[in-house]
Amino acid sequence: MSDPHGLKRNIRILYALAFxxxxxxxxxxxxxxxxxLGMSLSEIFYLQxxxxxxxxxxxxxxxxxxxxxxxxxxxxxxxxxxxxxYLWLVFAEGFAGLVVFEVILGVAMSMMSGADLALLYDSERxxxxxxxxxxxxxxxxxxxxxxxxxxxxxxxxxxAMAMSSFDTIVQAQAAVSWICLLLAFVLxxxxxxxxxxxxxxxxxxxxxxxxxxxxxxxxxxxxxIPVYNLFTFLVIWLIQPYWESRGLSLLVFGMLWFAQxxxxxxASHFGQSxxxxxxxxxxxxxxxxxxVAGHFGMAWLDGWYGIAVSFILYVCRGLYxxxxxxxxxxRVPGRVRATVNSLTSLSFRFSFILTGPAxxxxxxxxxxxxxxxxxxxxxxxxxxLIMLPxxxxxxxxxxxxTNTA
Numbered sequence: 225m226s227d228p229h230g231l232k233r234n235i236r237i238l239y240a241l242a243f244x245x246x247x248x249x250x251x252x253x254x255x256x257x258x259x260x261l262g263m264s265l266s267e268i269f270y271l272q273x274x275x276x277x278x279x280x281x282x283x284x285x286x287x288x289x290x291x292x293x294x295x296x297x298x299x300x301x302x303x304x305x306x307x308x309x310y311l312w313l314v315f316a317e318g319f320a321g322l323v324v325f326e327v328i329l330g331v332a333m334s335m336m337s338g339a340d341l342a343l344l345y346d347s348e349r350x351x352x353x354x355x356x357x358x359x360x361x362x363x364x365x366x367x368x369x370x371x372x373x374x375x376x377x378x379x380x381x382x383x384a385m386a387m388s389s390f391d392t393i394v395q396a397q398a399a400v401s402w403i404c405l406l407l408a409f410v411l412x413x414x415x416x417x418x419x420x421x422x423x424x425x426x427x428x429x430x431x432x433x434x435x436x437x438x439x440x441x442x443x444x445x446x447x448x449i450p451v452y453n454l455f456t457f458l459v460i461w462l463i464q465p466y467w468e469s470r471g472l473s474l475l476v477f478g479m480l481w482f483a484q485x486x487x488x489x490x491a492s493h494f495g496q497s498x499x500x501x502x503x504x505x506x507x508x509x510x511x512x513x514x515x516v517a518g519h520f521g522m523a524w525l526d527g528w529y530g531i532a533v534s535f536i537l538y539v540c541r542g543l544y545x546x547x548x549x550x551x552x553x554x555r556v557p558g559r560v561r562a563t564v565n566s567l568t569s570l571s572f573r574f575s576f577i578l579t580g581p582a583x584x585x586x587x588x589x590x591x592x593x594x595x596x597x598x599x600x601x602x603x604x605x606x607x608x609l610i611m612l613p614x615x616x617x618x619x620x621x622x623x624x625x626t627n628t629a
Contacts, residue, residue: 230414231347231350231351231412231414232351234347234411234412235344237410238340238343238367238411239366239370241299241303241340241407241408242367242371243373244374244401244403244404245336245371245404246372246374247374247375247377247400248374248379248397249379249382249385249393250382251375251378251379251481252379252382252383252386252474252477252480252482253382253383253386253474253478254464255268255461255465255468256386256474258271258322261317261318261322262318263322264588265584265587265588266581266584266588266589267319268461268584269583269585270581270584271319271323272326272461272576272580273577274326274330275326275327275333276573276577276580277330277573278327278330278334279330279333279334279337279570279573280570280574280577281334282331283337283566283567283569283570283573286334286339287339287342287563287565287567288563288566290563290566291560294413295339295343295346295411295413296343296408296411296412298335298339299336299339299340299343299408299411300405300408301331301335302331302332302334302335302336303336303405303408304332304405305328305329305332305335306332306336307398307401307402307405308328309325309332309401310397311398313325313394313398314398334569337569341364341367341549341561341565342565343411344367345363345553346414346561348363350414350415364549365492365493365496365546366493368542368545368546369488369490369492369493369542370489372485372486372487372488372489372492372542373485373486374485375485376481376482376483376484376485376486376489379477379478379481379482379485380478380479380481380482381478382481383474383475383476383477383479383481383482384478386474386477387473387474431560431564435564439555441614441618442556444610444613444614444617445548445555446552446568447610448548448610448611449544449548449552449568449571450571450572451575451606452511452512452515452540452544453544453572454575454576455515455537455540455599455602455603455606456515456537456538456540456541456544457572458576458583459518459522459537459596459599461580461583461584462583462587462595463484463534464477465592466531466534467531469592470527470530470531480531483535484534487535487538487542488538488541489542490542491538491543491546492542492543492546493542495507495542495543495545495547496546496550504618504622505618505619507547508547508611508614508615508618509615510540511540511543511547511548511611512606512607512610513607514536514543515537515540515599515603516600516603516604516607517533518533518536518537518540519596519597519599519600519603520596520597520600522534523592523593523594523597523600552565552568553565583595586598
């Protein structure tokens with residue numbers, strides 16, 4: 225049986241790893257930084273599509289490697305690539321140099337994205353078995369809010385640093401990124417009660433049956449996560465040009481990015497409470513409708529009114545990261561959990577490859593308002609196609625539980 229003290233330390237280390245992975249000094253000014261290297265908005269979206277393509281190629285294999293050889297080993301590879309990527313950015317020049325940066329960072333993200341969440345869940349499950357503690361949903365909420373607070377703190381500092389020099393930010397970011405590797409070294413792999421040993425061949429058919437032939441709630445949650453991730457992620461790359469169009473300084477960029485990160489953190493922290501107090505149906509409806517209001521509000525409102533409405537999308541981001549992700553992980557066995565988390569990320573990245581360059585082209589050549597209106601239309605269409613079937617399945621599950629009781 226795994227050592228309870230080691231498991232608790234594992235959880236704290238994973239929170240710290242999540243913090244430093246998302247302590248992004250450069251995030252609030254990344255678009256202006258790329259523009260300072262001669263990139264247009266369309267080229268910036270192309271760079272992100274390349275980044276997403278790398279993740280699409282490696283996401284599922286990385287999840288498979290994590291399930292077969294251990295989460296810690298994959299996290300070590302990802303942390304090493306994360307440090308190498310930001311070190312390269314210090315010297316990167318032109319479109320080709322930034323392509324190399326995005327490729328290395330794509331390797332890092334694909335290795336770390338599913339493995340950290342799976343290791344957190346595995347540690348919680350092992351701790352529950354040894355001590356009877358049960359707080360998996362809280363752990364996911366804490367990790368999500370930790371990432372958001374880290375992103376916000378980095379943004380506040382990065383925005384202030386940007387007033388002097390982009391070079392200073394990039395060098396500091398490179399130094400911070402290596403902390404992830406040090407933390408990954410001290411993680412331990414918990415014993416698994418519901419995962420096959422490493423020498424056992426992972427059954428892809430087993431994954432398919434769990435996702436597509438079993439619980440309808442699981443299937444629909446698996447489809448919903450990449451959709452609502454995409455809607456809120458596209459705006460992340462439009463929000464800085466949106467601020468530029470309002471004539472805001474880079475210092476204000478950092479303040480706004482910090483505020484948005486705090487909104488995500490608060491929404492993540494209270495997401496589970498919202499679901500318990502108001503019900504799953506209310507929480508799901510809120511997640512489905514917030515992107516509609518956020519996109520159209522940004523497109524139609526001027527000045528600070530549009531900026532204020534944009535925070536709606538970050539509330540949605542915080543809620544879905546806890547409510548939908550926790551619903552997914554509760555319903556899949558540990559032996560395939562990292563693979564399933566990687567598949568949701570893969571689906572999201574593939575969707576971005578298809579839509580991101582088009583959104584960037586529209587924003588550059590037809591205006592931000594046109595791009596935001598199109599996103600508003602798509603988010604409105606996705607509500608009856610994706611969210612309503614999930615709400616119906618949850619209602620049927622609740623009715624069945626009531627009748628059984």
